[in-house]
Amino acid sequence: MAAKADKWIQKAKPKPGALSRQLGYPVQDNIPTPVLKKIQSTPTGGTWRGRTITPLIKRRVNFALNMPNRK
Secondary structure (H helix, E strand, C coil), rough: EEECCCHHHHHHCCCCCCHHHHHHHCCCCCCCCCHHHHHHHCCCCCCCEEEEEEEEHHHHHHHHHCCCCCC
16 A cells, blocks of 8 residues: 655745746735636647736646635
8 A cells, every 4th residue: 555645845945936026016016816827728839918827827827826825
């Protein structure tokens, strides 16, 4: 039988401000939730405000939306 599932999220080392820098928002400000949802619904390879939406951006947006301490 397999060992207990590893709690990977506690060990994850997110890069603070990486998504903000990619999207052109100030690092100290939160990115508004409607903006994140719009980017999430944009297909990969599409554009949002002149920026190409890559799989990495979509993963970071998904992570930002699912963080429990998001305001």
